[in-house]
Amino acid sequence: MITIKEATELFEMPFLDLLHMAHSIHIENFQKNQIQASSLLSVKTGGCSEDCSYCAQSKKAKMPLQSIETIENIVSKAKDAKRMGATRFCMGASGKSPTDEFVNMMCEAVKEVKKLGLETCITMGMLTEPQVKKLKESGLDYYNHNIDTSESNYCNIITTHNFQDRIETIKLIQKYNINLCCGGIIGLGETNEDRISMLVVLANMNPQPKSIPINKLIKIPGTDLANSPDVDVFDFVRTVALARILMKKSYVRLAAGRSAMPEILQAICFYAGANSIFLGEKLLTTINSSVSRDEQMFSKLGLKLMQ
Numbered sequence: 191m192i193t194i195k196e197a198t199e200l201f202e203m204p205f206l207d208l209l210h211m212a213h214s215i216h217i218e219n220f221q222k223n224q225i226q227a228s229s230l231l232s233v234k235t236g237g238c239s240e241d242c243s244y245c246a247q248s249k250k251a252k253m254p255l256q257s258i259e260t261i262e263n264i265v266s267k268a269k270d271a272k273r274m275g276a277t278r279f280c281m282g283a284s285g286k287s288p289t290d291e292f293v294n295m296m297c298e299a300v301k302e303v304k305k306l307g308l309e310t311c312i313t314m315g316m317l318t319e320p321q322v323k324k325l326k327e328s329g330l331d332y333y334n335h336n337i338d339t340s341e342s343n344y345c346n347i348i349t350t351h352n353f354q355d356r357i358e359t360i361k362l363i364q365k366y367n368i369n370l371c372c373g374g375i376i377g378l379g380e381t382n383e384d385r386i387s388m389l390v391v392l393a394n395m396n397p398q399p400k401s402i403p404i405n406k407l408i409k410i411p412g413t414d415l416a417n418s419p420d421v422d423v424f425d426f427v428r429t430v431a432l433a434r435i436l437m438k439k440s441y442v443r444l445a446a447g448r449s450a451m452p453e454i455l456q457a458i459c460f461y462a463g464a465n466s467i468f469l470g471e472k473l474l475t476t477i478n479s480s481v482s483r484d485e486q487m488f489s490k491l492g493l494k495l496m497q
């Protein structure tokens with residue numbers, strides 16, 4: 191068990207010592223200069239019943255339900271992702287929880303995308319046990335279900351479900367041995383204590399999530415957090431470094447928010463142990479860092495995409 195006290199002591203180390211420690215742990219556990227890339231597709235957008243304050247698709251932002259992607263389109267986008275260099279294809283669907291019919295469709299999508307030689311990941315909210323079982327049988331590699339923030343801050347961000355609801359779905363995912371992708375968002379108005387506490391929850395999961403997206407809030411007009419204060423960059427890097435130190439063998443993803451980050455900040459995050467990104471022009475509803483910008487940055491930094 192990792193305690194809040196231990197994690198706080200690490201987080202508060204002199205910045206350069208923290209980076210050095212995170213980098214040392216990173217290169218002991220991973221091939222250095224290698225970054226895993228995942229591509230994201232929104233397969234069902236808008237019309238959500240949840241009130242997540244950061245999300246463009248929140249019921250408060252009133253985005254109407256758009257048409258659901260067909261399997262054919264999903265496969266075509268997955269082919270593009272593979273061509274770009276992604277090794278994982280992540281499919282996101284809005285809503286509190288999917289219908290059985292939607293889960294069946296996603297199982298078909300998983301089977302088709304896997305035929306391309308890509309790993310698959312889905313995020314679509316709370317699941318029932320039979321749904322998790324079906325997803326496992328379809329061959330789904332990862333399920334993304336973020337805890338977003340600390341348990342005590344959760345109700346300030348979302349009120350239509352609670353932290354414990356998240357944990358219940360996470361337990362089901364782990365019970366069926368689907369790899370867990372679970373992280374959070376920095377910039378929700380949380381304190382460093384919240385960030386540390388969120389990482390301690392993740393680090394104490396058994397097994398630890400294999401993939402940990404650290405998103406930096408994209409301030410989306412029309413959402414409650416559109417005008418939230420900027421995150422201190424050093425605190426952001428400290429959060430990435432702490433994730434790396436506490437979860438030595440997990441992929442730490444520098445996830446949403448990269449398009450607004452200067453290359454030098456991304457480089458420092460990679461030094462601090464981030465070794466995964468979203469690659470591609472779009473996230474769910476917002477733009478991502480462009481592929482050509484990423485290619486140039488990788489070349490400047492001597493980084494390679496993981497095969």
Ligand code: DTB
Pocket residue numbers: 230246282313334336373374403404405408445446473474475476477
């Ligand atoms: C995660 O942690 N980040 C992704 C994925 N999991 C589903 C989503 C990023 C969304 C960014 C805002 C948008 O495009 O709407």
